[in-house]
Amino acid sequence: MKKNKILIVEDETNIADSVKLNLEAEGYEVEYTTDGQMGLHYARTLNPDLIIxxxxxxxxxxxxxxxxxxxxxxxxxxxxxxxxxxxxxxLGLELGADDYISKPFSMRELISRVKAVLRRLENTKSHSISSQINNNPQKGKFIYDDIEIDIDGRRVLRNGNLIHLKPKEFEILVYLSSNQGMAISRDTLLDKIWGIDYFGDKRTVDVHLRWLRKKIELDSQKPKHLITVRNVGYRFD
Structure with missing residues (x-):
């Protein structure tokens, strides 16, 4: 069975050594570096499954x-x-972090977060999109006015022009659009997109919706499709 590969980028070597040792004890393949430039180099060359x-x-x-x-x-x-x-x-959530953990932290908590993120990654690949395809009579394609969502090709077009979405943005759009007209709570989106074992901040939903609006809507301040439902969450119209 292939081991998940994890990259640690941490300049405090005592923390990095401890995290590496504990993750290796859990069966992960681990590399670490102590500065940002090398971290970026390692990310490009090692292509890890997760970066701390x-x-x-x-x-x-x-x-x-x-x-x-x-x-x-x-x-x-x-x-x-x-x-x-x-x-x-x-700011970390704004920049697309999947989770965060505050120092000082326990190794048990960090390992739980690592397992949760990797589990969500696998679940996202294998379940979320496929379930929408199986339940969709349009066979993997939604069309709403100027928006076309091609689930099989994992593409979104507006007026025929390709829109580049990150994986989480695409998952959110598919889930909301397949439940058109229904108000979906933030908790439901966290469960369906991030997984029931997500430990992080609910604000990540709002951050991702803000990104999505900027890409999908002609005017993100006056959205036509991605509507905020006050005190609840979001709705796709």
């Missing part, structure tokens, strides 16, 4: 590293943040 990424790094900070990773590779990231650093947490 500190924010305060020499040479290139974690935010910049993650921004490039998400643009080029779309690898799941768990951010390591300073305790109670809400600004870093929110």
């Amino acid at each position: 990424l500190d924010i305060m790094l020499p040479k290139l900070d974690g935010f910049e590293v993650n921004k490039i990773i998400q643009k080029e590779l779309s690898i799941p990231v768990i951010f390591l943040t300073a305790k109670s650093d809400e600004i870093s947490t929110v």
Whole structure:
């Protein structure tokens, strides 16, 4: 059975060594580096299944590293943040982190987060989209006015023009559009898209919807399709 490969980018070597040792004991293949530039190099060359990424790094900070990773590779990231650093947490979510954990942390909690993110990754690949295809009489394609969602090809077009979506954005759009007209709560979106074992912040739903609106809507301030339902969540019209 293939081992999941994890990259740690952390400049505090005592933390990196400890995390590496504990993850290897769980059966993962682990590499680590201590600065952002090498972290980016390792991400490109090793193509890991998951990256544990500190924010305060020499040479290139974690935010910049993650921004490039998400643009080029779309690898799941768990951010390591300073305790109670809400600004870093929110910015990390804005930049597409799958989860975050505050220092100091227990190894048990970190390992649980790692397992949860990797499990969500597998579930997303195998279940979420396929279930929508099987239940969709249009055989993998939704068409709503100017929006065409090609599930089989994992493509979205607006007025015939291709829109580039990240995996989570695509999953959210498919789920909302397949439940057209229904108000879907943030908790439901977290369960269906991120998985029932998601530990992170509910604000990640709002962040992803904000990105999605900017790509899908002609005017993201006056959305036509992705509608906010106050005190509930979102609806696709």
